[in-house]
Amino acid sequence: MATGRTHRPATRSRGIPEATVARLPLYLRALTALSERSVPTVSSEELATAAGVNSAKLRKDFSYLGSYGTRGVGYDVEYLVYQISRELGLTQDWPVVIVGIGNLGAALANYGGFASRGFRVAALIDADPAMAGKPVAGIPVQHTDELEKIITDNGVSIGVIATPAGAAQQVCDRLVAAGITSILNFAPTVLSVPDGVDVRKVDLSIELQILAFHEQRKAGEEASAPEEAAGAVPPPPVAPHRARPGAPGAPGAPGADSGRQGPDGDVPAVMPA
Amino acid sequence: MATGRTHRPATRSRGIPEATVARLPLYLRALTALSERSVPTVSSEELATAAGVNSAKLRKDFSYLGSYGTRGVGYDVEYLVYQISRELGLTQDWPVVIVGIGNLGAALANYGGFASRGFRVAALIDADPAMAGKPVAGIPVQHTDELEKIITDNGVSIGVIATPAGAAQQVCDRLVAAGITSILNFAPTVLSVPDGVDVRKVDLSIELQILAFHEQRKAGEEASAPEEAAGAVPPPPVAPHRARPGAPGAPGAPGADSGRQGPDGDVPAVMPA
């Protein structure tokens, strides 16, 4: 998940559910692979397996786009690729800017999946004057001062924020003021944006935390109902101020209270600004 | 969003909805910030705003954890931080391995948000012999041959895959065979794993495609109902083989059929293996 704000209440733009939109890229990828192997048609069952979803869901998803299949046969691969691409807006070119060229920003700039889907990195922007002019992934980094001009000149409407958390909102505000209407945010912050601007976020630490939750559950089940299993509610609401108990289970590793390296606990994303 | 397979059907482990689990890290971050500012208590309204959700949802979420608030007052910040951390399993140390130390893998290794949440990078693994021994983020990269040993010796249960798409499933299989039960996948592929293994995926190109979809909608509304607006279904199901029409709108940029740089269209993630 990842929509920040702007859940576009009552959106379902022209009737396509958000959940379906989120899966279209998945189908597109599977179809592209089939297309490259020159497979002419697929059944919902085959395609669903390739995309990792169940076939009823896939058929329902496609039904929102129109009736692009043939009963008794399946779907024409090339035709579906085209229809989904069009629906996603990938038949047009989308210039994007990446702000914050640290480790992550550089990795994004080098990411091959962008170009192959109609996304073109129009510019790389960083606040560090020392970075200016340096080429990253073949594109020279420009200073933040140029931000507004770059966006306007290139007609950019999609921005990627890969700055430290502290700079994110400010960068976001400038992007929006300059005309950006879609933002992909990698900084661990909640961005606030005006209506009409879409924000999606990708947060590495959140994903790991969700995995840890399930991992913990597995460990608990395995060792069948350990102490805090039953409805036993721990210490009463008297608030045990400032005192994280030492890490219980888990092998190896010393200090669980690992080096606090900055405010916010979540600190920057990974790179300078 | 990001759960790959293993949606743990009928899971809701001990009653906490997946959607709630996915928001706990968000609350935790907001609470940590308050804690650092030494704020003693928060109301659901304030905390909800800070986390970017609505207050009714937040209260409902917390109600699954237990009654940790005080009516008429709000929630004790420190106490809630502790309860959520415990629920997420963050009071213990989680060693993780990152496989695939290219641009992205290196960025992940440098990511500060890991350590600050109880995640410890136990090892970096790459298939390139030339990388072996080189330190990245202060940790020496080890060769893939050592994978099984590393996992066993360190009791690692969470693995991060940042390899090119082509290597992902194979790496995944080895991780699982070695005992990993939770995987965070950055490679643009659907991983298949046995029951009991959780997979979450983060796919940069998918996020951008979703943004493009909405962006396209905005452009359409703005220029009020353009040609393909009304229920007009485009070319009939006769399948226009191999012929992506040239990009319609959008300023600047030439070739929409951008440099195909590898199979699968989505190609590697961004780094060697």
Next chain:
DNA sequence: ATGTGTGAAGTACTTCACAGCC
């Protein structure tokens, strides 16, 4: 007075199961 905790109502998404077309 204030703000939590929660049944109940509402909405969104998923899955079933089968009619209809090839």
Next chain:
DNA sequence: GGCTGTGAAGTACTTCACACAT
């Protein structure tokens, strides 16, 4: 006979609105 397209049923999540504890 095989496979799509889709109403209908089921499930999950969200939001409302208010009783109740402090």
